[in-house]
Amino acid sequence: MIRAALKTSLPILFGFVPLGIAFGLLFQELNYPWYFASLMGVIVYAGAAQFMAIGLLAAGVGLVEIAMSTFLLNSRHMFYGIAFLESFGSWNLKKFYLIFGLTDETYALMTSINIPKDLNKKSYFFFITLFAQSYWVLGCTIGALSSEILSFNTDGMEFAATALFVVLLIEQWIMVKRLLPFVVGFFSSFIALMFFIEHMLLVAIMISIGSILFFRLINKSHYE
Amino acid sequence: MNEIEYLFAAMIVMALSTYLTRLTPFLLFSPGKENTKLNFVVKNTPPMVMTILVIYMLKEVDYLSTEIFYTLLALAVTVGLQVLKRNALLSIVSGTIVYMFFVQM
Numbered sequence: 001m002i003r004a005a006l007k008t009s010l011p012i013l014f015g016f017v018p019l020g021i022a023f024g025l026l027f028q029e030l031n032y033p034w035y036f037a038s039l040m041g042v043i044v045y046a047g048a049a050q051f052m053a054i055g056l057l058a059a060g061v062g063l064v065e066i067a068m069s070t071f072l073l074n075s076r077h078m079f080y081g082i083a084f085l086e087s088f089g090s091w092n093l094k095k096f097y098l099i100f101g102l103t104d105e106t107y108a109l110m111t112s113i114n115i116p117k118d119l120n121k122k123s124y125f126f127f128i129t130l131f132a133q134s135y136w137v138l139g140c141t142i143g144a145l146s147s148e149i150l151s152f153n154t155d156g157m158e159f160a161a162t163a164l165f166v167v168l169l170i171e172q173w174i175m176v177k178r179l180l181p182f183v184v185g186f187f188s189s190f191i192a193l194m195f196f197i198e199h200m201l202l203v204a205i206m207i208s209i210g211s212i213l214f215f216r217l218i219n220k221s222h223y224e
Numbered sequence: 225m226n227e228i229e230y231l232f233a234a235m236i237v238m239a240l241s242t243y244l245t246r247l248t249p250f251l252l253f254s255p256g257k258e259n260t261k262l263n264f265v266v267k268n269t270p271p272m273v274m275t276i277l278v279i280y281m282l283k284e285v286d287y288l289s290t291e292i293f294y295t296l297l298a299l300a301v302t303v304g305l306q307v308l309k310r311n312a313l314l315s316i317v318s319g320t321i322v323y324m325f326f327v328q329m
Binding site: 032039050053060080083102104112156157159162163169173176185189190212213 | 227228230231233234235236237238239240241242243244245246247248249250253254255261262264265266268269270271272273274275276277278279280281282283295298299302303306307312313315316317319320323324325326327328
């Protein structure tokens with residue numbers, strides 16, 4: 001079980017470690033001890049929000065503003081949990097952790113994989129989430145520690161995150177095999193990019209869900 | 225508040241805000257209840273979100289420089305390998321190596 005989950009989670013390693021390193025390097029410019037970068041990966045665990053926080057912390061903005069900016073930036077996650085209402089099961093510590101660890105990458109991975117039938121889904125997801133966060137914390141730590149002694153040129157490594165989403169997009173296509181949601185996602189992205197580039201992700205997700213519900217409404221029998 | 229206290233307070237506030245966004249659907253909807261509209265959204269959101277995430281990642285590519293050339297090449301390697309071999313790790317690592325090679329050249 002643990003080995004299978006580790007293997008499934010490995011694609012996230014290549015996305016999270018370089019991103020975490022980039023975060024750690026930038027975070028060190030604030031001149032806090034290195035382990036605060038790791039700590040942030042442990043208790044906050046939100047990629048984009050952590051990058052944003054560097055600017056906010058440097059400017060010394062108030063806590064209310066930090067709370068609101070973080071909430072807005074991460075509000076796309078509100079749409080992620082609906083995919084796991086069943087599979088995260090009943091309320092226990094494992095479920096609280098699974099919800100805590102629901103990032104873009106774990107959401108993308110866990111909605112795209114087929115789980116071996118003999119394995120407990122919730123535990124499988126739990127280990128994937130745990131490994132994914134470990135990669136993130138590892139990246140943050142390496143970045144913060146190596147801000148002065150980094151010898152390996154990581155330029156371009158951020159492409160791993162793009163490649164991960166491309167791979168998962170292909171897997172979604174193999175699973176879903178209907179053009180409509182992909183087309184809706186495509187056009188929603190462009191509308192969001194044109195008018196709301198600051199909050200592109202959130203706006204695109206809202207437009208796409210609104211549009212797909214509209215398609216269902218006008219052609220109810222076809223989509224059920 | 226000294227610097228360290230400020231950082232701690234900021235982290236706690238960020239952690240709570242982030243957790244709240246991830247927790248919301250679990251508070252709003254209870255599982256098991258047959259809700260065809262919600263099921264419809266659940267089924268269609270992953271392919272839509274994946275499409276959006278890919279476009280989001282590519283939105284900063286400069287279409288007027290050589291960046292577009294090696295980005296497309298790295299994407300082609302990733303897509304080609306994934307379609308042929310269905311090995312996520314292989315596709316991601318190969319595409320990333322191609323991309324890094326050109327960025328660092």
